[in-house]
Amino acid sequence: xxxxxxxxxxxxxxxxxxxxxxxxxxxxxxxxxxxxxxxxxxxxxxxxxxxxxxxxxxxxxxxxxxxxxxxxxxxxxxxxxxxxxxxxxxxxxxxxxxxxxxxxxxxxxxxxxxxxxxxxxxxxxxxxxxxxxxxxxxxxxxxxxxxxxxxxxxxxxxxxxxxxxxxxxxxxxxxxxxxxxxxxxxxxxxxxxxxxxxxxxxxxxxxxxxxxxxxxxxxxxxxxxxxxxxxxxxxxxxxxxxxxxxxxxxxxxxxxxxxxxxxxxxxxxxxxxxxxxxxxxxxxxxxx
Numbered sequence: 001x002x003x004x005x006x007x008x009x010x011x012x013x014x015x016x017x018x019x020x021x022x023x024x025x026x027x028x029x030x031x032x033x034x035x036x037x038x039x040x041x042x043x044x045x046x047x048x049x050x051x052x053x054x055x056x057x058x059x060x061x062x063x064x065x066x067x068x069x070x071x072x073x074x075x076x077x078x079x080x081x082x083x084x085x086x087x088x089x090x091x092x093x094x095x096x097x098x099x100x101x102x103x104x105x106x107x108x109x110x111x112x113x114x115x116x117x118x119x120x121x122x123x124x125x126x127x128x129x130x131x132x133x134x135x136x137x138x139x140x141x142x143x144x145x146x147x148x149x150x151x152x153x154x155x156x157x158x159x160x161x162x163x164x165x166x167x168x169x170x171x172x173x174x175x176x177x178x179x180x181x182x183x184x185x186x187x188x189x190x191x192x193x194x195x196x197x198x199x200x201x202x203x204x205x206x207x208x209x210x211x212x213x214x215x216x217x218x219x220x221x222x223x224x225x226x227x228x229x230x231x232x233x234x235x236x237x238x239x240x241x242x243x244x245x246x247x248x249x250x251x252x253x254x255x256x257x258x259x260x261x262x263x264x265x266x267x268x269x270x271x272x273x274x275x276x277x278x279x280x281x282x283x284x285x286x287x288x
Contacts, residue, residue, distance in 0.1 A: 021276035032173035050181035053129040055122030057095040062113040084248040159277040163269040164197040171261040185251035189258025
């Protein structure tokens with residue numbers, strides 16, 4: 001049985017100027033930055049923070065109660081009660097306090113079976129926030145150094161860095177708008193996005209700058225490989241997110257969701273923003 005070959009449609013880039021190609025991704029990036037600044041101004045954080053970063057408790061329970069009944073069973077009330085997709089009588093109950101022992105006693109007093117529980121002290125949450133920020137900063141710095149080491153030229157290297165920055169900022173803004181709380185899973189997804197972004201951008205840069213051939217011919221060759229890889233990854237991550245949500249594997253669902261967002265944004269940034277900068281560099285920047 002022969003494999004079905006995915007054919008990436010060819011875009012006639014000659015119809016669009018560099019400004020037109022860059023306008024859309026830059027406009028989306030500007031909106032995303034505005035969203036994050038607005039969220040920071042209103043809440044003190046670019047996106048809502050989960051208990052991994054603020055501290056709190058979480059219990060997985062089994063009960064015949066409804067989510068609304070569970071909400072009124074505990075004191076203080078849970079900040080969220082989420083049903084487990086695979087089990088109708090199971091719920092994940094999240095609190096913004098870390099006294100898990102008292103909460104377990106309240107559950108047992110109400111004949112609620114506690115299947116699992118955990119808590120994060122506020123001090124540990126603050127440490128997690130600092131480590132997450134440092135980790136993303138180091139990963140981004142390392143990616144920037146790699147870009148300059150590989151191409152040793154300003155414009156191609158900046159094209160990679162700007163695209164990677166946008167690949168991080170836009171999904172983060174979407175998470176903020178959707179009210180999705182940042183967790184260790186979402187941060188892991190953002191870190192993985194840096195690697196995916198660099199991979200697709202370096203592939204495009206290599207085809208255009210280091211291989212012989214006409215500009216658009218090299219572009220289409222890079223797109224055939226790069227777009228196919230990215231779309232395959234998007235489908236795989238979407239399936240992972242759906243299955244993990246169904247079986248309540250939260251960290252995998254969060255990573256998958258972030259990667260689906262980020263990889264979709266990466267297609268736009270790589271083949272519009274990055275390409276416009278490379279085309280300007282190839283036809284105008286080199287021979288100034």
